[in-house]
Amino acid sequence: EVQLVESGGLVVQPGGSLRLSCAASGFTFDDYAMHWVRQAPGKGLEWVSLISWDGGSTHYADSVKGRFTISRDNSKDSLYLQMNSLRPEDSALYYCAKDMGITGDGHFDYWGQGTLVTVSS
Amino acid sequence: YVLTQPPSVSVAPGKTARITCGGNNIGTKNVHWYQQKPGQAPVVVICFDTDRPSGIPERFSGSNSGNTATLTISRVEAGDEADYYCQVWNSGIDHGWVFGGGTKLTVL
Numbered sequence: 001e002v003q004l005v006e007s008g009g010l011v012v013q014p015g016g017s018l019r020l021s022c023a024a025s026g027f028t029f030d031d032y033a034m035h036w037v038r039q040a041p042g043k044g045l046e047w048v049s050l051i052s053w054d055g056g057s058t059h060y061a062d063s064v065k066g067r068f069t070i071s072r073d074n075s076k077d078s079l080y081l082q083m084n085s086l087r088p089e090d091s092a093l094y095y096c097a098k099d100m101g102i103t104g105d106g107h108f109d110y111w112g113q114g115t116l117v118t119v120s121s
Numbered sequence: 122y123v124l125t126q127p128p129s130v131s132v133a134p135g136k137t138a139r140i141t142c143g144g145n146n147i148g149t150k151n152v153h154w155y156q157q158k159p160g161q162a163p164v165v166v167i168c169f170d171t172d173r174p175s176g177i178p179e180r181f182s183g184s185n186s187g188n189t190a191t192l193t194i195s196r197v198e199a200g201d202e203a204d205y206y207c208q209v210w211n212s213g214i215d216h217g218w219v220f221g222g223g224t225k226l227t228v229l
Contacts, residue, residue, distance in 0.1 A: 045208075
């Protein structure tokens with residue numbers, strides 16, 4: 001059974017940093033691209049970032065470019081999102097999602113349950 | 122690239138619901154649809170315009186042509202009440218994934 005378990009969500013002050021993690025199991029992690037998607041309270045889905053199967057290719061939404069960094073450790077079946085210079089508008093539930101392919105342009109076939117990030121003073 | 126969905130659609134049980142997703146030449150892109158129930162993570166219900174993943178009822182179908190993609194839910198049930206999002210890969214200069222704003226389906 002595929003499982004994606006996010007962690008690391010906290011309340012953090014504006015300008016602060018946070019690192020989210022996603023532990024994957026139930027599939028061959030290094031065979032698939034991975035994504036982060038966020039959802040502000042009561043709002044829609046916003047794609048944040050993707051990383052290819054080997055970490056060689058990454059893409060970011062314009063809203064986080066230059067502030068967030070996606071990475072993965074295939075030896076630990078784990079995905080990460082380093083979030084710097086956080087803003088109140090970054091407050092959201094952050095989902096880890098598995099791509100159906102290796103490059104990240106397939107659909108998202110499995111999602112975690114999310115970890116909540118709140119940016120507030 | 123912008124995807125436009127109606128904020129809400131209402132339908133009586135047993136009837137057919139159609140949720141649209143508008144985008145410039147969206148018919149040239151692969152469209153995926155997700156269902157999200159309150160407090161739950163999204164689930165893909167249609168991929169690559171018309172494909173139904175394993176476990177998704179045949180009542181769910183999709184189409185995509187011109188500037189509009191459509192998710193159709195036949196014989197709507199109370200359990201179909203949820204938010205639905207369309208999604209495409211934008212392969213332009215600022216390539217990345219784009220979600221529509223979402224449509225709240227209400228079963229009357």
